[in-house]
Amino acid sequence: LAKTTQPISMDSYEGQEVNITCSHNNIATNDYITWYQQFPSQGPRFIIQGYKTKVTNEVASLFIPADRKSSTLSLPRVSLSDTAVYYCLVGGEYGNKLVFGAGTILRVKS
Amino acid sequence: KAGVTQTPRYLIKTRGQQVTLSCSPISGHRSVSWYQQTPGQGLQFLFEYFSETQRNKGNFPGRFSGRQFSNSRSEMNVSTLELGDSALYLCASSLVGGGPPGELFFGEGSRLTVL
Numbered sequence: 001l002a003k004t005t006q007p008i009s010m011d012s013y014e015g016q017e018v019n020i021t022c023s024h025n026n027i028a029t030n031d032y033i034t035w036y037q038q039f040p041s042q043g044p045r046f047i048i049q050g051y052k053t054k055v056t057n058e059v060a061s062l063f064i065p066a067d068r069k070s071s072t073l074s075l076p077r078v079s080l081s082d083t084a085v086y087y088c089l090v091g092g093e094y095g096n097k098l099v100f101g102a103g104t105i106l107r108v109k110s
Numbered sequence: 111k112a113g114v115t116q117t118p119r120y121l122i123k124t125r126g127q128q129v130t131l132s133c134s135p136i137s138g139h140r141s142v143s144w145y146q147q148t149p150g151q152g153l154q155f156l157f158e159y160f161s162e163t164q165r166n167k168g169n170f171p172g173r174f175s176g177r178q179f180s181n182s183r184s185e186m187n188v189s190t191l192e193l194g195d196s197a198l199y200l201c202a203s204s205l206v207g208g209g210p211p212g213e214l215f216f217g218e219g220s221r222l223t224v225l
Contacts, residue, residue: 032211041198042216042218043217044200045216046215049210049211049212089211098143098155098214103152
């Protein structure tokens with residue numbers, strides 16, 4: 001199973017763009033990259049998923065270089081409510097167990 | 111539409127007892143997976159069921175078991191509880207049965223305290 005490595009924590013200010021990078025050196029050909037957000041005492045919430053290049057939705061962008069050994073979650077103009085733990089997951093077809101890493105604690109300050 | 115529902119939300123047990131947790135997935139979702147979350151170990155995969163069959167299992171002892179019913183509702187059971195089983199148990203459902211992992215929809219969890 002592909003293991004992921006993320007920064008333990010990051011600090012930012014409201015209105016800034018935040019980029020969280022995840023390393024997954026042994027990603028397999030069939031693996032997808034997925035990011036989740038979790039607030040205290042709640043279940044994780046899906047943010048975005050991609051396989052290669054760039055994916056964008058209404059809340060974030062996901063950048064994946066050609067070698068796919070890393071990925072970057074980009075959160076534009078963060079607010080205080082974006083303070084949470086962000087998890088990067090690497091996994092293939094559903095049915096392959098998804099492994100959550102330690103996550104990145106993002107603290108947004110005013 | 112209703113989200114993933116987990117019951118009970120909170121429970122306290124003593125060592126040696128057993129516990130059963132229930133999860134009702136989003137209507138139409140056939141895949142249900144379970145995770146254990148603790149401060150020390152983070153989120154760890156327990157098992158995943160699809161159409162009443164366990165497709166994958168994490169690295170947990172046999173005291174942890176689960177099942178899925180024909181209506182996709184799932185239960186997990188922990189027997190002979192240990193102090194270390196105290197955790198938030200999260201259930202997630204997914205519409206996807208194959209192909210890309212898709213989006214997991216998590217419930218709010220069942221917080222188990224073992225005394």
